[in-house]
Amino acid sequence: MKKEIQTSNYSLPVTKVKFQYLFIVLTFCTLSFVHSAFGNDHLKQKVIINLSNGILETSIKGKVKDENGQAMPGVSISIKGTNLGTQTDITGSFSLNLQNGQNELIFSFVGYETQQFRVGNQTLIEVSLKPDVKSLDEVIVVGYGSQKKLTMTGAVTQLKGADLVRRPVSNLQQALQGQAPGLTVLDRGGEPGRSSATLRVRGITTFSGNSSDNSSPLIIVDGVEQTLFNLNPEDVENISILKDASSTAIYGSRAANGVVLVTTKRGKSGKIQVSYNGYYASQQSVNSPENMGLEDYMRYQQLASKNSGIAIPARYTDESISTWVSSSDRDKYPLPNTWFQTVLKPAPQQSHNFSISGGNDLSKTRVSLRYLDQDGIAANYGAKIREVRINNDLSLNKKIVFSTDINYRFNQSYRPFSTDVFNRFFHGTLFAAPKYADGTYGLSPQGFNPLMIAEKSGSNNAETHYLFGNIKLSYQILENLKFTGQVSGVMNYIETKAFQNAFTNYDAVNARTYSVANNTLTESRDRTTEITTNYLLNYSKSFKKHEILGLLGFSEIFSTASTLNAYRERFYNNSIQSISQGANDATKNNGGGEYKFGLRSTFARLNYAYDNKYLFEVNGRYDGSSRFTGDKQYSFFPSFSAAWRLTQENFFEGLPAFNDLKIRGSWGQTGNQTVPLYSYFASLSQGSYVFGGASVPTFSQTSLADPTITWETNTQTDIGLEGQLFNNKLNFSVDYYNKRTSGILLALPLPVVTGFATSTQNAGVVDNKGWEFSMGFRENSHMIKYNINGNLAINTNEVIDLKGAGPFINSSYDLDPRYIVKVGLPFNAHWGYKTNGYFQSASEIASYPTIATGTKPGDVKFVDLNNDGKINADDWTMIGNPFPKYTFGLTSEFSYKNLTLNVLFQGAAEVDTRLSGALSEIGIFEGFTHKLVTNNYWTPENPNARFPLPRKNDQRNVNTSDRLIIDGSYVRIKNLQLLYNIPSLGLKTLGLSTAKVYVSATNLLTFSKLNEWNLDPEADSGRGTYYPQTSIYTVGLSLNF
Amino acid sequence: MKNIIKNTFIILGISSLAITSCKEDILTTIPNDRVSTEVYWRSDLDAKYAVNAIYSALDGTNLFVLDGITDIGHTNTVFTVEYNIENGTYDASHSRIQSEWQNLYRGIFLANYLLENVDLVKTASNTAIIDQYKSEARSLRAYFYMKLVALYGDIPLITKNLSPADGLKIARTKASDIWSFVDKELTESSSLLPLTYSGAEKGRITKGSALALKARAALWSGNYATAATTAKSVMDLNVYGLIPEYGKLFTYANENSKEVILDKQFLAGSATHNAFAFMGPYSQKTSSSSFVPSKALADAYPMKNGKDITDPTSGFDPKSPYNNRDPRMKFTMYVDGDLLPSGVLFKPIPGGGGADEIGKTQYNTTTGYSLKKYVSSEDYGNPGASGLNIILLRYAEVLLTYAEAKIELNQIDQSVYDAINLVRTRSDVGLPPLNAGLSQSELREAVRKERNIELAFEGLRLFDIRRWKIAEKLMVGKVYGITYPTGTSFTTVELPSVVRTFDASKHYLWPIPQKEKLLNPNLAQNPGW
DSSP states (O other): OEEEEEOOOEEOOOOOOOHHHHHHHHHHHTOHHHHHTOOOOOOEEOOEEEEEOOSSEEEEEEEEEOTTSOBOTTOEEEETTSSOEEEOOTTSEEEEEEETTOOEEEEEOTTBOOEEEEOTTOSEEEEEOOBOSSOTTOEEEETTEEEEGGGOOSOEEEEEHHHHOSSOOSSHHHHTTTTSTTEEEEEOOOOTTSOOEEEEESSOOSSSOSSOGGGSOEEEETTEEOOSTTOOGGGEEEEEEEOSHHHHGGGGGGOTTOEEEEEEOOOOSEEEEEEEEEEEEEEEESOOOOBOOHHHHHHHHHHHHHHTTOOOOGGGSHHHHHHHHHOOOTTTSOOSOOHHHHHOOOEEEEEEEEEEEEEOSSEEEEEEEEEEEEEOSSTTOEEEEEEEEEEEEEESSSSEEEEEEEEEEEEEEEEESOTTTTHHHHBSOTTOOSOOTTSOOOOOTTSOOHHHHHHHSEEEEEEEEEEEEEEEEEEEEETTEEEEEEEEEEEEEEEEEEEEOOEEEEETTTTEEEEEOSOEEEEEEEEEEEEEEEEEEEEEEEETTEEEEEEEEEEEEEEEEEEEEEEEEOOSSTTOOOGGGSOOSTTOEEEEEEEEEEEEEEEEEEEEEETTTEEEEEEEEEEEETTSOGGGSEEEEEEEEEEEEGGGSGGGTTOTTEEEEEEEEEEEEEEEOOOOTTTTOOEEEEEEEEETTEEEEEEEEOSOOOTTOOOEEEEEEEEEEEEEETTTTEEEEEEEEEEEEEEEEEEEEOOGGGSOSEEEEEEEEEEEEEEEEEEEEEEEOSSEEEEEEEEEEEEEEEEEEOTTOOOEESOOOTTSOOEEEOTTSOTTEEEEBOEEEEOOSHHHHHTSOOSSTTOOTTSEEEOOTTOSSOOSGGGOEEEEOSSOSEEEEEEEEEEETTEEEEEEEEEEESOEEEBOTHHHHTTSSSBOOBGGGTTOBOBTTBTTOSBOOOOSSOOGGGSSBGGGEEEOOEEEEEEEEEEEEOOSTTTGGGTOSEEEEEEEEEEEEEEEGGGGGTOOTTSOSBSOOSOOOEEEEEEEEEEEO | OHHHHHHHHHHHHHHHHHHTTOOSOTTOOOOSSSEEGGGOSOSHHHHHHHHHHHHTTSOSTHHHHHHHTSTTEEESSTTSTHHHHHHTOOOTTOHHHHHHHHHHHHHHHHHHHHHHHGGGGOOSSSHHHHHHHHHHHHHHHHHHHHHHHHHHSSBOOOSSOOOHHHHTTOOOBOHHHHHHHHHHHHHHHHTTSOSOOOGGGTTSOOHHHHHHHHHHHHHHTTOHHHHHHHHHHHHTTSSOOOOSOGGGTTSGGGTTOTTEEEEEOOBTTTBOBOHHHHHSOTTTTTOOOOEEEOHHHHHHSOBTTSOOTTSGGGOOOTTSTTTTBOTHHHHHEEOTTOBOTTSSBOOOSTTSOSTTOTTSSTTSOSSSOEEOTTOOGGGTTSTTOBOOOEEEEEHHHHHHHHHHHHHHTTOOOHHHHHHHHHHHTOTTTOOOOOOSSOOHHHHHHHHHHHHHHHSTTSSOHHHHHHHTTOHHHHSSBOOEEEEEEETTEEEEEEOTTOOBOOOTTTTTSOOOOHHHHHHOTTOOOOTTO
């Protein structure tokens, strides 16, 4: 007897789109074609399953649930070894008859792990399916294509967009922090609307500095070079970080610093999805350093004057101190420094993202809208972003897909005219009342007040219009051959307007005046346009155990830029801010420039896999750049890689714990073409001189031109091991790399008797070597699921050759950080004196060289490293490394029922920070003095104090030395998010399919030696004059309709 | 098949859009923001513009810095790098030691660049003007060499532009040979230069400029006979003379006056300097008093009757120390009670109130004096952008050079007295003439003092105290400022934590810059460094 089971035709529940929501969104963008992209094609599925009847039959019933305990309809159930099976109904239930010997069921559902189940003697079974987070078929985006993770031979880390939006980052660079081994993100404060984070892939490879973009990875968004900063994190589908030469060489001359590939979200076939993600956040300064207490500070200053043999200033006499301390009139007798407490305030930040996506076989669309509004924690700072992105895919026929994408972003950022605000928190603003009751500001003896600067100095506004347009066409010419053509344009247009107010502030209490006589306006317009054309031919062929993939490509980039700026002054008043209203006389000024740059490339890739076991890949790119001339114009960048999947070998079958284990290795070369434009042209600069009261032109050669200038070349070897274990619950990867950058453009110093100080040549060599580890574990049981992913990178950097030149010391000024580029040391190592405590007695001073005459007990004992009896520049040595050796991150997610907790730890170790300015001078000049110094400075009674003898106007103890280097290692809870998934009951009536609310906190807790200084460990060495790092507390809502 | 044709058609259609944009060769991008050397040296104008560029390397406000680190000045803030030079606590890595060297050799490069290329544009018809340009270049180059040799002693002598490779091995030439070279260059070029220029060419090197520079070089190098005869030849040109009012020398009205022999020219609105903001008192739009006169300069001004203030019969009254003094004092520096360009009075006395009080801000004068020369009330409206020409060599110096050389030669005659007295008796200075019959050493003392106060803060003092070998006496110990009444007694401002040291065995020359020496092992170092 045959039994026929026919499950009812059913369709996935189609959510009724609440048209009022859609209407709001649509009118928002008034894009009519969006509508046309949406069909009403319901997913239809009709399954007929035959179950043959035997003599012995067991009837079983069961239920299938998802990870949240919700019933799962439509799950396919098949009986192992047969082609028979059934599906669950709308309540997740099923029933089946098993014949004798049929004991194993296979449950499968798209997006979930396939699960085998041994029935045994049970007749009522319950199965829970786990989402397939990391299936074996995972596809990784690589240069000009994608590859299966299993058969990749390069070192690539891919991140999912969903993992990057857990905290309210206004800037995608910040979102990458702690997520991927080998990607170091230095996040230097949170000024709204300005990029403050730098990205480094596997260390620093070139000499143009820690902060320069020349060491930044190439950022490719949807096949086109763009910037990461400001990209809407909600639009990101995934991000691939290409690290080794095998994965980067396909980008040739631009790939030396690694490549970051971003793919944005696109519409998918299926029901229309409308979603909203938004949050409201409060930003607060992480740190608020406090000055020494009033009396402590005044006594300290008195002592400092005495120690330096200076007459005690009137303010610090005993009499004055007692008046000051006992007074309650803090207008007349202000506290020394309260700026962190009085100028900074919590500031709101909000973000709203709408997206609509959907489509059918013919067309797919995704539209997203973004609004971000971020206030600053000091007056007149802020930023706003408005953005729309439309990604369309149109299938002209079965072979041709035509994609058109548009992204427009309008970014406004504000700051006060003077960027001196944060500098003045520390410097030259002692004993000034922040603001009097009448609205005027107190002025320090130097005439400054940061609150006044923030509130009154004027405005500096930048408005950036960013437009990206892309058309792409793919044509499946033959079954194995596909052509893709892409043309895209990027235009970035920045208008900046810096208006300096004319104003006078009279501090009546101290009879001091600060005034800016003339108001001024500087406007600038900067435009960059870049057209990229890519043509790709992809070939794939499998036969027997062989698999071949081929790629042939051609690419052109042409970029033009122009700048224009204008200046006028003396406007009618501070509100009249149009350039035409400034004085029309000789003070007006304008300037501008034009730049062009072109790159033409052909490239190819060949992959060969034998039996999915032995994998090989060859890449090559031939790049021509307008930055070079003659036979230096073109260069070739090859790479080779191979991998061996041990788990495919027979001998590995005895180790069933391993689902996959792969050893891979690669070697290749990439280039860095970031040479200043036109550097091979010997040219004359125009200037002016005056004769007889009239301006005359001058022409002079200002730099040496070298027509032999060429790319910097990066040669990298990488060996990696990666695998998955225990049913793919555990995954890990280990990489070792050795990267040598040679021909680094170096401004080799010339004897200035030649008329030039430097000559730029391909001269330097730097090595970066390191290890990268990552490991992830996940467990999804019935109610609880969790996953933990950790990563650690170790990088060592060494300057190998400077062609006999150098060492290059960036600054000889003693009071600021001094860096050196020297063979055998890491790039830009801290350079200065070693110290050995304090001199404790006159006899000790007499028997050891001192840095200056008049040294007293309590002064710093600088080490005479070369034993020449003098303390001078010859005694300088490496005292620290500003680039972290270890960087690490740990993300973990725990879910219980509808609650999910997500924590990101992130940190760095073996990194050194050099405090400078007021932070290190501790009261020598007229600056902030940290309360840490209180009663902790050298006196005869306290000879083991932490800080030296107080001195006034005498910098002998604060010359750059190891005393001023602070271990910048840290671990911080970068983000903590608690999310509640509102159960579906009740949502449907609102038209919602899912709704989530969350709270999160960013930069919640930090462990670092810099905490005692109330400084952020991610801050750069120096005077602390940056916009402070913030912690952000957020409430967010995520809705899907 | 139909499909393939259709698809191909679609692709071609779309690709053509892209291809039409690729007209020019994207790899050949010619800059349009600069002039390539390939197209230069085609016309007279190219030569002229290249000569003009050399003038840009002349000293401007730099002169104040040079005087600011001598006995008559003081580096006002401790964080200004020259503070260490003034104190004698500098070494070969000091940025100023490097930058002065670098700027002077940059000027030499510009001159050599012209001299090497200018013949490319020489034709039969423009020989005279090309010769003039060459002579201007050679004279300016001599100016740079004079300063170099006086600051550093033996130095590389470069008369043709060096390749980087040659620059790495060039050795020093003896100072005496440099002086000979300077002398020869100025002698030869003076014969090819015009006496004067008209209108729009004013400010170029003249015959007189070359000769006056030659006289200065001869004096500095101790070649007194040449100094005297050359100075005399400048006097005999009958082109130059003193203007009647010392107090107006450094104003717009007297630019290009007959007293100016060489200057660096500026123009408000286009080529400006910041003398006012750089040197003016703090109350004047928060100017920074970067270098201030010291007590040593103030006390050098005699009474109006010609007597030193230390002379009990001079009539000096410590209660009103600025009255009845040599008028050049108040023309050169702001002293207590002077009217400032803003209309307020200069009040530096501690505790006296007012914006310029000593110690009130770190930019306030620390000595209680502030420079007035070039801090012109005409620039008050725009203190950072003065167009006032800065004089590098003026006729008064030629007179004093003549006198000093004759005195050193012990050829004392009436012409010596005349030269000095011309300077002393200028109509708004009005000091009595020197007494007749002074001995050589008395006259030497007199001419040195005259030179100090006449030319204060004009960039010569550093070279003078070096060649007179008096720096070892003047550049030691504490630095002092104003003296002011406190009750019944007087207090003299003593600058905190400034104790100058001067090692006569080394400090008469600056060291060869460390960077330069590291690059070029053939550069020997000066003694003591």
